[in-house]
Amino acid sequence: MPSHYxxxxxxxxxxxxxxxxxxxxxxxxxxxxxxxxxxxxxxYGWGTGGIQLSASLxxxxxxxxxxxxxxxxxxxxxxIKDFFKRTAAVEITESTPHATLIQTRHRIPExxxxxxxxxxxxxxxxxxxxxxxxxxxxxxxMHAFEEYGAMYVKLYEDIARHGRIVTAFDYPVQVxxxxxxxxxxxxxxDNPKLHQSPAIHxxxxxxxxxxxxIPPYTxxxxxxxxxxxxxxxxxxxxxxxCGSPTSFLDEIIMxxxxxxxxxxxxxxxCQNTLKTNTLKKGAPCQK
Amino acid sequence: xxxxxKGGQTAVRNSRRLVARTRRGPRAVPEIGADQIENQLGxxxxxxxxxxxxxxxxxxxxxxxxxxxxxxxxxxxxxAFRTTLKRFGNSTPMDTEKMQAIRRVSGAFKDLPGGxxxxxxxxxxxxxxxxxxxxEGAADENSLCExxxxxxxxxxxxxxxxxxxxxxxxxxxxxxxxxGTGDLIGAPTQDLTRQPLKIPARRSIRLQALARGDEGxxxxxxxxxxxxFGLDRHPFLGELRVGFVEVMFTPPELKFEIKIxxxxxxxxxxxNRFNGEKNRAPGLENGFENGYGLVFxxxxxxxxxxxxxxxxxxxxxxxxxxxxxxxDQEFILAHSDNVEAxxxxxxxxxxxxxxxxxxxxxxxSLQNTHLSKKLNTRKNNIQKNNIKTGK
Numbered sequence: 001m002p003s004h005y006x007x008x009x010x011x012x013x014x015x016x017x018x019x020x021x022x023x024x025x026x027x028x029x030x031x032x033x034x035x036x037x038x039x040x041x042x043x044y045g046w047g048t049g050g051i052q053l054s055a056s057l058x059x060x061x062x063x064x065x066x067x068x069x070x071x072x073x074x075x076x077x078x079x080i081k082d083f084f085k086r087t088a089a090v091e092i093t094e095s096t097p098h099a100t101l102i103q104t105r106h107r108i109p110e111x112x113x114x115x116x117x118x119x120x121x122x123x124x125x126x127x128x129x130x131x132x133x134x135x136x137x138x139x140x141x142m143h144a145f146e147e148y149g150a151m152y153v154k155l156y157e158d159i160a161r162h163g164r165i166v167t168a169f170d171y172p173v174q175v176x177x178x179x180x181x182x183x184x185x186x187x188x189x190d191n192p193k194l195h196q197s198p199a200i201h202x203x204x205x206x207x208x209x210x211x212x213x214i215p216p217y218t219x220x221x222x223x224x225x226x227x228x229x230x231x232x233x234x235x236x237x238x239x240x241x242c243g244s245p246t247s248f249l250d251e252i253i254m255x256x257x258x259x260x261x262x263x264x265x266x267x268x269x270c271q272n273t274l275k276t277n278t279l280k281k282g283a284p285c286q287k
Numbered sequence: 288x289x290x291x292x293k294g295g296q297t298a299v300r301n302s303r304r305l306v307a308r309t310r311r312g313p314r315a316v317p318e319i320g321a322d323q324i325e326n327q328l329g330x331x332x333x334x335x336x337x338x339x340x341x342x343x344x345x346x347x348x349x350x351x352x353x354x355x356x357x358x359x360x361x362x363x364x365x366x367a368f369r370t371t372l373k374r375f376g377n378s379t380p381m382d383t384e385k386m387q388a389i390r391r392v393s394g395a396f397k398d399l400p401g402g403x404x405x406x407x408x409x410x411x412x413x414x415x416x417x418x419x420x421x422x423e424g425a426a427d428e429n430s431l432c433e434x435x436x437x438x439x440x441x442x443x444x445x446x447x448x449x450x451x452x453x454x455x456x457x458x459x460x461x462x463x464x465x466x467g468t469g470d471l472i473g474a475p476t477q478d479l480t481r482q483p484l485k486i487p488a489r490r491s492i493r494l495q496a497l498a499r500g501d502e503g504x505x506x507x508x509x510x511x512x513x514x515x516f517g518l519d520r521h522p523f524l525g526e527l528r529v530g531f532v533e534v535m536f537t538p539p540e541l542k543f544e545i546k547i548x549x550x551x552x553x554x555x556x557x558x559n560r561f562n563g564e565k566n567r568a569p570g571l572e573n574g575f576e577n578g579y580g581l582v583f584x585x586x587x588x589x590x591x592x593x594x595x596x597x598x599x600x601x602x603x604x605x606x607x608x609x610x611x612x613x614x615d616q617e618f619i620l621a622h623s624d625n626v627e628a629x630x631x632x633x634x635x636x637x638x639x640x641x642x643x644x645x646x647x648x649x650x651x652s653l654q655n656t657h658l659s660k661k662l663n664t665r666k667n668n669i670q671k672n673n674i675k676t677g678k
Contacts, residue, residue: 011371017481034483041367044627045634069641073295076637082299106641124634135617136486162653168645187645207627209483233648250640251647265641 008055008088014038015056018211022053022202025213030175031143032126037209042083046076047122048206050103051083054120057101057202058084063091065099070107070248070265077105094268106169108190110247110269113199115216121184126205126212128172128182148180151223159228168233174221175214183220189233189248194220237262242273310355324348333551333584334358338625339365340480340499341372342550342583359501363626370480379535379544380472383554383581384450386530390585393454394524395558401451406529408587454526455556455577464558464575486617493600493620497593498582500623508613508623509592517599517613518559525556525577529585553587555580557594576601 006012014036021035040048058064064084068077072094080103081092093099096111103120113119125131129139132150142148151172158165171188175181183191184203194201194214201214214220224230238245240261247269249262264270311318325332325348335347339362346365354360390406393399405411458464476491484496497505512518529551536547557578578598580590596619603614612618622628 005371009371011373013373014370034485036481036483038480039363039366039370039626041364043363043633044630045632046630046637048630069638071295074638075295075299078295078299105637106639124631163656164653166649166653168649169642185639185642187641189645207631233645235648248641248644250644265644 005087007060008058008084009041010038010052010055014052018052018056021211022056022213025202025211026200026215028179029215029218030173030179030181030212032181032205032210032212035209035211037206040206042079044207045124047080047103047105049204049208049211050105050120050122050206051080051204052206053202053204053211054084054101054103055088057118057120058088058090060088060090062100063093063098065093065096065102066104067102067107067109067266067268068105069250070109071267073267096268106185106187107248107265108186108193110244110264110266111272113193113197115198117199119199119201121186121201121203123182123184123203123205123210124207125170126182126203126208126210128170128180143179146178151180152225155223155225159225164231165224165228171230172223174223176218177221179212180223181212181214187233187248188222188230191220191222191230192232196220235262239264239270239273242270243277244270244273247273310353319352321345321348321352324351330585331356331358333586334502334589335361335365337583337586337589338362338499338501339369340583341365341369343369359625359629363629366626374478374481376536376539378547379537381532381534381552383528383532383552384453386451386528386532386552386554388451388528388530390529391451391526392524392528393526395454395526399454399457399526401449407585451528453556455558458525458558458575462574464577484620486620487604488616488620490597490601490604493616494579494581494593494597496620496623497580497596500593501625501628502586502589502592504623504625504628505592505596506588508619509595511611512595512599512613516611518595520560522578522595522598523558524591525558527553527555527587527590529553529587551584553580553582553585553590555587555590555594557591557598559598 008015010018017036021033025031025033037049038052040051042048042051054064064081065072066077066081066084068074068080071077084090085092096102096109097114099117101118101120102109102113103122105122108119127136127139127143129142129151132154133139133142142150155165155167158167167188169187170182170185171191172180173183173191173194182203183194196217196219197214198216200216203212203214205211222230235249237249239247239249241263244264247264247266250265252261252263253259254261264273325344328351331351332344332347335350335358336342336344338359339347339350341347343365346368347361350361350364350368351358353364388404388406390408391401391404393403397403455464459466471491471494474491476489476495479492479495479499484492488496513522531549531551533546534548534550535544537544557580558575559578561574561576576598578594578596578601580593580595580597582590582593596613599614600616600619603609603616607614609615
């Protein structure tokens with residue numbers, strides 16, 4: 001990287017501005033703090049919000065992990081890692097426990113997070129009310145007055161029409177019993193990992209220029225009804241590679257005959273489980 | 288069989304290599320030079336500077352070259368460079384009356400103080416493609432200036448050094464027009480690139496957003512106004528001028544004003560009859576109102592579009608009912624930025640395996656429920672029929 005770019009790309013003034021927004025977001029869990037989002041050299045929709053958060057948080061001692069769809073080696077994760085390697089030269093890891101900062105798109109790692117770790121989420125649509133009330137000043141008022149009836153009506157309409165809540169990802173949550181927030185487009189499978197998590201969860205929406213946060217040990221409740229409680233997706237299959245029966249599985253189409261296989265979406269977790277299982281069995285996994 | 292999950296690193300590396308290769312093309316063809324782009328593709332450079340919101344010809348030229356002539360991509364490169372630059376202060380408001388105009392036209396008045404200056408424009412060229420290769424004696428696009436020597440060309444013969452009074456000021460003095468941009472000049476304003484866009488946005492913010500907005504989007508939005516989606520009257524081009532303006536700045540350590548450069552801009556005033564809103568200044572219940580547009584470089588299409596939209600959004604602010612997209616500031620301002628728009632539309636190329644997987648699970652289980660319900664109903668019906676028929 002040419003020397004006229006600062007450490008981690010952003011200039012220090014911009015980083016300070018973003019850190020102030022983060023502090024405010026931490027102080028008001030789930031509240032969307034507008035910030036002076038900068039243009040980044042990666043396109044909007046590619047994680048500019050997350051990259052700005054990471055850029056303003058990374059220090060020389062940090063260890064960075066980047067995942068997309070749960071995997072360390074998908075193209076966008078590789079590209080973002082390259083970016084921070086070039087601009088900040090920080091240590092990059094694939095290990096969840098080893099990382100101090102994890103930037104993610106669409107997943108939370110299967111390995112439980114620990115205190116001191118920071119999760120950074122890339123967020124396309126920060127306001128869960130966006131599709132109920134697209135006008136921003138109106139939506140802001142609804143949040144201010146905690147006027148969330150329309151959101152529950154939407155969930156109720158699902159039940160009336162389909163017999164259940166059909167939202168499968170980006171499933172809205174209520175943070176600290178106050179603000180309704182988007183967990184970003186993670187599968188609802190990952191929602192429970194946010195509740196009382198020891199890690200810091202920061203959400204950055206670059207195009208919409210908003211930051212919000214879930215501080216450590218905060219109550220995070222997925223919206224539901226007493227008689228229609230929040231449900232998680234389940235699979236009949238286990239991972240074809242590591243055999244894990246509990247992780248989120250991606251479906252891979254094998255041929256045009258309808259043959260499919262299921263593998264962990266979290267590639268690092270999959271490799272680790274495979275290693276542990278292989279050691280236990282003393283023989284390599286045949287699948 | 289596992290390619291979908293691993294191999295991103297190599298794929299990205301190869302893709303970047305392929306971009307470089309495609310951009311360079313066959314080695315037998317000489318590489319295009321930055322000076323050629325700057326001088327022979329000047330309007331492209333202007334557009335990239337305007338939408339890149341950075342008056343830096345070298346950066347724009349390099350961006351155009353690096354983006355293989357994809358101007359929206361070039362804008363993106365310029366923005367990503369601009370965003371890292373330090374802000375060291377505000378210039379003194381530019382005095383566009385003192386513009387060294389290469390072009391100045393009014394559609395409202397046949398003649399006006401300072402005169403009409405046609406200058407370089409495609410308006411009166413015939414759009415006939417002059418296909419190569421160049422043959423002896425045949426005309427090509429350069430033949431019209433072939434006999435001119437460099438000396439004659441510079442300074443531009445149509446340059447005027449005389450101050451050019453504004454048409455809108457003249458109308459204002461005659462009590463025919465409400466105050467234009469006067470109250471905005473020199474007033475403190477927020478920087479749109481440092482603060483998030485808040486709706487409703489003040490006019491100073493709106494004009495900033497429009498100045499860097501996508502030319503195509505603004506053009507079509509303005510066009511929709513003209514077609515009755517927001518305007519019920521024909522607007523007039525009060526004045527359009529293109530030329531060079533001095534940029535003056537007072538460094539805090541010097542405490543006096545110095546000239547830090549000269550930039551080429553296009554400035555436009557549109558003039559409309561009042562659309563019949565309330566809240567008019569006394570004596571001006573009948574009269575004209577104007578819309579303003581200013582763009583880096585020479586870009587008349589965009590400056591005119593911005594002026595039409597500026598007027599439309601002012602009217603909405605003054606109480607005109609908002610019925611069409613061209614009157615809705617949230618619609619215009621939130622969707623005019625092509626770096627934002629291009630990114631979000633194209634992010635659909637990124638993997639969404641996880642979300643789609645969740646959708647698949649949800650849809651399949653809904654289908655299963657539906658299917659078993661159907662089967663149950665059929666079974667019940669058969670049983671009922673059996674009872675009826677006594678089987």
